[in-house]
Amino acid sequence: MMVAGGVWTEELSMARPPSVFVRELSPDEGQRLRSLSRRHKQFPIRQRAQILLASATAMAAPQIAQALRTDENQVRRVIREFNEDGMASLRPRIGGGQPRKSSDPKIVDAALARPGDLGEPGTRWTLRRLRRYLVRSKTVAAISVEGLRRTLRRAGVTYQRTRTWKSSPDPLFEQKKGWVQAAYRGAEAGTIDGVVVSFDECGPISLRPWPGSCWARAKLTQRTRATYRRLMGVRYLFGAYDVGADRLWGALRAKKDATVVLAFLKDIRRRYPPEVTVYIVMDNLSAHWTPAIRAWAADVSNHVALLPTPTYASWLNRIECHFWAFVELVVNNSDYPDWATFDKAAQFYIRRRNRDHHDPRILQLEARRRIAA
Numbered sequence: 001m002m003v004a005g006g007v008w009t010e011e012l013s014m015a016r017p018p019s020v021f022v023r024e025l026s027p028d029e030g031q032r033l034r035s036l037s038r039r040h041k042q043f044p045i046r047q048r049a050q051i052l053l054a055s056a057t058a059m060a061a062p063q064i065a066q067a068l069r070t071d072e073n074q075v076r077r078v079i080r081e082f083n084e085d086g087m088a089s090l091r092p093r094i095g096g097g098q099p100r101k102s103s104d105p106k107i108v109d110a111a112l113a114r115p116g117d118l119g120e121p122g123t124r125w126t127l128r129r130l131r132r133y134l135v136r137s138k139t140v141a142a143i144s145v146e147g148l149r150r151t152l153r154r155a156g157v158t159y160q161r162t163r164t165w166k167s168s169p170d171p172l173f174e175q176k177k178g179w180v181q182a183a184y185r186g187a188e189a190g191t192i193d194g195v196v197v198s199f200d201e202c203g204p205i206s207l208r209p210w211p212g213s214c215w216a217r218a219k220l221t222q223r224t225r226a227t228y229r230r231l232m233g234v235r236y237l238f239g240a241y242d243v244g245a246d247r248l249w250g251a252l253r254a255k256k257d258a259t260v261v262l263a264f265l266k267d268i269r270r271r272y273p274p275e276v277t278v279y280i281v282m283d284n285l286s287a288h289w290t291p292a293i294r295a296w297a298a299d300v301s302n303h304v305a306l307l308p309t310p311t312y313a314s315w316l317n318r319i320e321c322h323f324w325a326f327v328e329l330v331v332n333n334s335d336y337p338d339w340a341t342f343d344k345a346a347q348f349y350i351r352r353r354n355r356d357h358h359d360p361r362i363l364q365l366e367a368r369r370r371i372a373a
Contacts, residue, residue, distance in 0.1 A: 194277030
């Protein structure tokens with residue numbers, strides 16, 4: 001393995017271990033899944049998206065199940081359904097009954113086309129305008145507005161807001177992706193001459209009542225207070241995840257400028273013997289790639305190599321799935337009075353997470369459950 005200027009420049013070619021993995025994600029799919037994993041209102045869809053993102057970083061199904069606190073069979077099911085049905089698998093159709101009747105493909109094609117492409121004025125259809133066009137063009141003999149609505153709904157066509165999207169302009173997208181995934185596989189197999197650490201920041205996090213979910217008696221939903229003035233500022237959780245050792249650690253910081261980032265990177269370096277090479281995976285935030293950080297990594301005496309994720313592909317950073325679990329279990333449904341209490345809760349969660357992942361009793365129970373399944 002070669003390191004030039006503190007940045008890993010050689011791609012490792014290793015076969016994936018025999019397990020279930022998601023197919024190769026396009027940059028657009030990666031961005032959509034990352035957005036769903038963070039912002040969607042429904043927990044099952046957020047979890048499904050995070051499972052797929054974790055699998056895209058070459059994490060095996062048992063690891064994903066442990067990191068996201070879910071069932072291994074569910075992880076494999078989500079991955080298998082996505083490989084078969086794509087993004088539609090995130091919202092599986094549930095329920096029995098008679099299969100839906102097929103819709104007229106000509107009606108669906110007209111609804112999905114822009115009016116200008118069919119010789120009509122305007123940029124979008126209303127149901128009444130679409131109905132008039134279908135009758136005038138003799139696509140259908142007669143149809144009501146409500147009948148047209150039901151026909152489109154049966155075909156899975158709904159009225160939606162348009163959304164923006166962006167793909168990665170990085171010309172080295174596939175090469176950087178290969179570096180990162182090969183580093184993960186090498187760390188897990190123990191074939192890499194060093195350790196691989198994923199680094200990123202989670203935040204900003206403010207002290208306020210965070211919405212969430214919990215168990216409660218029927219019709220007695222727990223309520224949280226309202227806040228109008230928030231005078232305690234924000235914090236960022238600087239997190240690091242040792243891929244080979246499966247260990248997470250982190251610290252709260254008031255800001256995330258280049259000085260604070262460099263100090264945390266040096267803290268990562270101090271956790272390992274001086275002669276061990278530390279490969280740090282991180283995204284392309286400007287504060288991560290300042291001249292001072294590059295010079296520190298380029299110093300051969302530090303034994304540090306920086307692995308950048310491709311542009312607009314920070315979802316390839318494995319620590320993202322651990323941040324997702326942290327937000328779900330520590331931040332959501334909380335109302336901490338001060339930062340000291342929040343920091344105590346965060347460190348307690350991290351310690352318990354690391355202990356559970358290495359507790360022989362829990363590992364034995366997991367092994368029994370897999371055998372029974």
